[in-house]
Amino acid sequence: MSITPDFNEKQIQILQVAESLFAEKGFEGTSIRTIAKEAKINIAMISYYFGSKEKLLEALVLFRTKDLRFQIGNLAAEDLEPLEKINELVYLYINLVNCNKGIYRILHFELANGSKDIKLQVLSEVRKEHLKYLTIIIEEGQRKGVFRKDIIIELLIPTILGTFFHFYMNKSYYQNLLDLNSEEKYNEYIKTTLTNHIQQTIKALLIYEICPNNKFAKANTNE
Amino acid sequence: MSITPDFNEKQIQILQVAESLFAEKGFEGTSIRTIAKEAKINIAMISYYFGSKEKLLEALVLFRTKDLRFQIGNLAAEDLEPLEKINELVYLYINLVNCNKGIYRILHFELANGSKDIKLQVLSEVRKEHLKYLTIIIEEGQRKGVFRKDIIIELLIPTILGTFFHFYMNKSYYQNLLDLNSEEKYNEYIKTTLTNHIQQTIKALLIYEICPNNKFAKANTNE
Amino acid sequence: MSITPDFNEKQIQILQVAESLFAEKGFEGTSIRTIAKEAKINIAMISYYFGSKEKLLEALVLFRTKDLRFQIGNLAAEDLEPLEKINELVYLYINLVNCNKGIYRILHFELANGSKDIKLQVLSEVRKEHLKYLTIIIEEGQRKGVFRKDIIIELLIPTILGTFFHFYMNKSYYQNLLDLNSEEKYNEYIKTTLTNHIQQTIKALLIYEICPNNKFAKANTNE
Amino acid sequence: MSITPDFNEKQIQILQVAESLFAEKGFEGTSIRTIAKEAKINIAMISYYFGSKEKLLEALVLFRTKDLRFQIGNLAAEDLEPLEKINELVYLYINLVNCNKGIYRILHFELANGSKDIKLQVLSEVRKEHLKYLTIIIEEGQRKGVFRKDIIIELLIPTILGTFFHFYMNKSYYQNLLDLNSEEKYNEYIKTTLTNHIQQTIKALLIYEICPNNKFAKANTNE
DNA sequence: AATGAATGAGTGTTCATTCAT
DNA sequence: CATGAATGAACACTCATTCAT
Numbered sequence: 001m002s003i004t005p006d007f008n009e010k011q012i013q014i015l016q017v018a019e020s021l022f023a024e025k026g027f028e029g030t031s032i033r034t035i036a037k038e039a040k041i042n043i044a045m046i047s048y049y050f051g052s053k054e055k056l057l058e059a060l061v062l063f064r065t066k067d068l069r070f071q072i073g074n075l076a077a078e079d080l081e082p083l084e085k086i087n088e089l090v091y092l093y094i095n096l097v098n099c100n101k102g103i104y105r106i107l108h109f110e111l112a113n114g115s116k117d118i119k120l121q122v123l124s125e126v127r128k129e130h131l132k133y134l135t136i137i138i139e140e141g142q143r144k145g146v147f148r149k150d151i152i153i154e155l156l157i158p159t160i161l162g163t164f165f166h167f168y169m170n171k172s173y174y175q176n177l178l179d180l181n182s183e184e185k186y187n188e189y190i191k192t193t194l195t196n197h198i199q200q201t202i203k204a205l206l207i208y209e210i211c212p213n214n215k216f217a218k219a220n221t222n223e
Numbered sequence: 224m225s226i227t228p229d230f231n232e233k234q235i236q237i238l239q240v241a242e243s244l245f246a247e248k249g250f251e252g253t254s255i256r257t258i259a260k261e262a263k264i265n266i267a268m269i270s271y272y273f274g275s276k277e278k279l280l281e282a283l284v285l286f287r288t289k290d291l292r293f294q295i296g297n298l299a300a301e302d303l304e305p306l307e308k309i310n311e312l313v314y315l316y317i318n319l320v321n322c323n324k325g326i327y328r329i330l331h332f333e334l335a336n337g338s339k340d341i342k343l344q345v346l347s348e349v350r351k352e353h354l355k356y357l358t359i360i361i362e363e364g365q366r367k368g369v370f371r372k373d374i375i376i377e378l379l380i381p382t383i384l385g386t387f388f389h390f391y392m393n394k395s396y397y398q399n400l401l402d403l404n405s406e407e408k409y410n411e412y413i414k415t416t417l418t419n420h421i422q423q424t425i426k427a428l429l430i431y432e433i434c435p436n437n438k439f440a441k442a443n444t445n446e
Numbered sequence: 447m448s449i450t451p452d453f454n455e456k457q458i459q460i461l462q463v464a465e466s467l468f469a470e471k472g473f474e475g476t477s478i479r480t481i482a483k484e485a486k487i488n489i490a491m492i493s494y495y496f497g498s499k500e501k502l503l504e505a506l507v508l509f510r511t512k513d514l515r516f517q518i519g520n521l522a523a524e525d526l527e528p529l530e531k532i533n534e535l536v537y538l539y540i541n542l543v544n545c546n547k548g549i550y551r552i553l554h555f556e557l558a559n560g561s562k563d564i565k566l567q568v569l570s571e572v573r574k575e576h577l578k579y580l581t582i583i584i585e586e587g588q589r590k591g592v593f594r595k596d597i598i599i600e601l602l603i604p605t606i607l608g609t610f611f612h613f614y615m616n617k618s619y620y621q622n623l624l625d626l627n628s629e630e631k632y633n634e635y636i637k638t639t640l641t642n643h644i645q646q647t648i649k650a651l652l653i654y655e656i657c658p659n660n661k662f663a664k665a666n667t668n669e
Numbered sequence: 670m671s672i673t674p675d676f677n678e679k680q681i682q683i684l685q686v687a688e689s690l691f692a693e694k695g696f697e698g699t700s701i702r703t704i705a706k707e708a709k710i711n712i713a714m715i716s717y718y719f720g721s722k723e724k725l726l727e728a729l730v731l732f733r734t735k736d737l738r739f740q741i742g743n744l745a746a747e748d749l750e751p752l753e754k755i756n757e758l759v760y761l762y763i764n765l766v767n768c769n770k771g772i773y774r775i776l777h778f779e780l781a782n783g784s785k786d787i788k789l790q791v792l793s794e795v796r797k798e799h800l801k802y803l804t805i806i807i808e809e810g811q812r813k814g815v816f817r818k819d820i821i822i823e824l825l826i827p828t829i830l831g832t833f834f835h836f837y838m839n840k841s842y843y844q845n846l847l848d849l850n851s852e853e854k855y856n857e858y859i860k861t862t863l864t865n866h867i868q869q870t871i872k873a874l875l876i877y878e879i880c881p882n883n884k885f886a887k888a889n890t891n892e
Numbered sequence: 893a894a895t896g897a898a899t900g901a902g903t904g905t906t907c908a909t910t911c912a913t
Numbered sequence: 914c915a916t917g918a919a920t921g922a923a924c925a926c927t928c929a930t931t932c933a934t
Contacts, residue, residue, distance in 0.1 A: 010897095010898095025251075026249055026251055026252075028248075028249055028251035028252040029249075029250075029251040031923080031924065031925080032924085032925065032926085033923080033924080033925090041898090042898065042899050042900075043899090043900090043925090043926090044898075044899060044900080044901095044926080044927080044928090045897090045898070045899085046925090046926095047925080047926055047927075048897080048898075048899090052925075052926075053925065053926090108389070108392060108393065109332050109392060124396065127396065131400075152416065152420060154397070154400055154401060155386070155390075155416075155417065155420045157389075158385075158386045158387075158389040158390045158393075158397075159382065159385070159386045159389075159420075159421075159424055161385075161389050162381075162382070162384075162385030162386040162387070162388055162389030162390070163378070163381045163382045163385040163386065164381075164385070165385060165388075165389060166331070166380075166381040166382075166384050166385030166388060167378075167381045167385070169331060169332060170331065170381075173347065173350065174377070174381075177354075177377055178377060193375065193378075194378065197375060197378045197382075198382075200428060201382055201424055201427070201428055204424070204427030204428050204430075205423060205424055205427050207427075254906080254907070254908085255907085255908065255909090256906085256907080256908090265915075265916050265917075266908090266909095266916090266917090267909085267910085267911095267915080267916055267917075267918095268915075268916080269908090269909095270908075270909055270910080271914090271915070271916080275908075275909075276908065276909090471697075472695055472697055472698075473698075474694075474695055474697035474698040475695075475696075475697040477927080477928065477929080478928085478929065478930090479927085479928080479929090488894075488895055488896075489895090489896095489929090489930095490894080490895055490896075490897095490930085490931085490932095491894075491895080492929090492930095493929075493930055493931080494893085494894070494895085498929075498930075499928095499929060499930090554835070554838060554839065555778055555838060570842065573842065577846075598862065598866060600843070600846055600847060601832070601836075601862075601863065601866045603835075604831075604832045604833075604835040604836045604839075604843075605828065605831070605832045605835075605866075605867075605870055607831075607835050608827075608828070608830075608831030608832040608833070608834055608835030608836070609824070609827045609828045609831040609832065610827075610831070611831055611834075611835060612777070612826075612827040612828075612830050612831030612834060613824075613827045613831070615777060615778060616777065616827075619793065619796065620823070620827075623800075623823055624823060639821065639824075640824065643821060643824045643828075644828075646874060647828055647870055647873070647874055650870070650873030650874050650876075651869060651870055651873050653873075679918095679919095700902080700903065700904085701903085701904065701905090702902085702903085702904090710919090711919065711920050711921075712904090712905090712920090712921090713905085713906080713907090713919075713920060713921080713922095714918090714919070714920080715904090715905095716904075716905055716906075717918080717919075717920090721904075721905075722903095722904060722905090
């Protein structure tokens with residue numbers, strides 16, 4: 001579906017192996033020897049094609065985010081109720097991230113801390129785009145009187161992505177806890193129950209009427 | 224307050240430096256040379272005291288989880304309304320994790336994938352204990368008719384921790400997005416607004432009455 | 447003026463770049479990538495045209511010494527006093543070397559030690575030719591009673607070339623020492639003062655009447 | 670004889686091997702593996718002891734120039750005729766350089782061009798010291814009316830060292846030319862004939878009365 | 893005739909670990 | 914008990930060269 005004209009077949013092969021290994025073992029934990037061995041290419045090819053290990057990562061980010069960018073876009077324009085739109089958005093979002101676990105993991109946990117000085121402008125743009133669509137939908141719901149007015153929209157995405165990632169990053173723990181003793185069961189659980197849980201969470205947040213006197217939230221401020 | 228009888232002063236010094244560096248640069252990204260230099264001890268001391276780099280990590284996990292274990296415990300017994308207990312629990316939990324970012328980050332993102340064969344039984348126990356307390360409180364609320372019955376309790380913790388961690392792991396992005404241009408502002412935001420957001424999220428999840436026909440949640444099952 | 451029938455335009459381009467880089471960074475310090483980049487040709491071209499990096503050097507030596515060979519020749523036949531001939535010879539020689547610093551540097555400092563098994567027969571021939579002309583002139587001067595009889599002709603060239611090369615190889619030191627703070631001043635100094643100094647040196651050697659009892663020269667023999 | 674308190678036995682061993690190899694094959698042409706193998710030490714030791722290959726060179730320069738510095742000094746104060754002093758100085762100088770061919774070659778031909786940003790302040794100091802002593806002696810001779818007044822003292826050292834180095838750098842050529850078909854003969858030739866030649870050269874330069882009309886030296890200025 | 897793709901050998905350097913003292 | 918010295922293995926990367934086209 002998506003075209004990636006800049007990289008040839010072997011480069012893509014390297015990028016795929018690199019994505020998988022970086023996601024699994026982290027950037028530092030993966031040696032170019034391992035990548036070369038797994039991708040069945042010569043070690044020197046990585047430097048030859050990408051310049052360096054770091055630039056390989058950079059190319060990987062570029063390669064994978066290119067597709068991700070506009071996959072959520074036109075939902076805001078569809079003819080749906082705001083709540084339906086939100087549910088759809090969450091579903092699409094989780095699905096998108098779940099299908100691109102590798103690169104998302106790298107982006108969020110390997111690069112997010114900013115220690116690498118890799119241009120993550122792409123990531124930043126994607127994020128802002130996602131935030132924009134979310135804002136449009138929520139403001140529509142607010143105008144229609146369906147959603148609450150005091151929502152911190154910026155904190156919805158941490159809840160959506162955070163929940164998913166925590167579940168994904170602690171895979172073996174949750175497989176054990178929830179008896180999801182196969183890859184299929186685990187993945188099916190994400191697509192149904194976990195997605196549903198996140199949808200419920202966001203819906204509840206958007207619609208529930210906050211009780212006026214929240215002593216704990218206040219209490220927290222003066223720690 | 225917490226006693227750590229097994230480790231001497233120098234060992235603790237090493238462990239503290241190691242925690243900080245592992246959290247910042249990851250396990251693979253941190254060399255024992257760096258640890259030794261920062262802790263102002265001889266390189267050989269690490270192998271000498273802990274056996275190996277991996278065993279140092281193991282010792283670190285042991286050292287830090289020992290204290291964490293029972294810090295949430297007796298809340299369930301207090302004389303509070305279920306919702307108040309939940310709010311308090313969320314507050315305590317976030318605070319606990321926020322004050323122990325380092326080791327939590329290591330536990331959840333460095334070790335959670337299971338690539339290292341480090342005994343994480345301790346972590347597992349802590350988790351199950353936390354889950355137990357949460358279950359007790361929620362079931363109490365359900366008995367009292369305050370909370371919904373169809374809650375998947377196991378998925379509450381991913382929401383709580385996940386939201387926090389996503390916010391923490393993408394620090395620079397959120398600092399920029401929310402104009403939290405100082406360490407203090409960022410930390411204050413976590414303690415007040417973010418904590419409040421997570422409390423609202425959990426509360427909404429526990430209390431909100433789900434609308435009966437959720438077509439999207441169903442739709443997701445047949446992808 | 448000089449014809450180079452064996453090499454085409456691109457080859458000559460490569461050779462010129464190679465000469466410059468070999469002279470500046472040495473043979474080992476220069477990679478064929480750098481040559482290729484600077485000469486704006488494909489890397490493979492060097493091996494393609496010359497066979498190997500070493501053979502490129504060999505070709506370079508051939509290419510550049512071909513012209514140098516006979517540029518000093520017919521001086522001996524001119525109608526000049528022996529001393530004038532010597533002065534002219536020194537002038538021509540220094541000028542020749544100075545205008546071909548690059549290849550001379552390579553010849554004398556990169557290849558002279560014989561570690562490379564490059565055919566330096568050409569160089570050897572040139573040298574012997576130069577020595578021959580020098581010998582003819584000096585013997586003429588000796589016959590005419592102008593020059594001393596006890597001259598070791600073979601050691602005159604080390605003095606001429608050595609003085610020049612030492613000055614050239616320690617360029618920055620002498621630029622600093624003699625306030626020759628520009629390329630022009632430095633080069634002008636070589637053409638005038640240094641050349642003159644070398645001419646004086648050779649003249650003095652040829653004409654000065656040695657004092658009969660030189661205790662130090664004797665003393666040195668039994669170290 | 671000379672003490673080098675800063676370096677231990679193994680370090681000195683490495684330095685000696687490095688000097689020999691750098692002198693023979695150049696800095697770039699010598700790999701640390703070769704050094705390690707020849708010095709019979711582990712490869713990692715070089716980085717361990719010296720930090721890097723470049724720092725090894727730096728250490729080598731320091732190590733060897735430390736001794737060289739003051740070996741010529743007190744000659745100026747001795748009770749000798751100026752000409753005897755000059756002869757003695759030349760003898761000492763050639764001998765010093767000849768006994769330290771390796772490091773001198775590295776200093777003058779590997780480092781002199783300034784491509785490496787190694788602190789050659791030491792070298793510069795040594796040079797200036799040598800120049801100082803030479804100046805003192807020559808000025809004494811000029812005061813006594815023994816030496817000419819129009820001497821460019823700075824150009825005497827290029828003649829002394831240059832002659833020697835040219836002879837040394839083109840060893841095989843001169844061995845062949847002068848029938849010095851053994852190491853001993855070659856070295857003996859340096860100590861006697863070559864040294865004598867250089868002494869004669871300098872003496873001739875200092876004492877010979879320049880002929881007033883030197884048309885060639887003038888002619889050179891307008892090239 | 894000319895070149896982009898590819899490679900194995902080699903580079904300097906850093907790694908966690910061991911060991912004699 | 915503690916550590917400076919030392920090491921083999923691995924690291925990312927560059928090298929000159931080859932080869933199919």
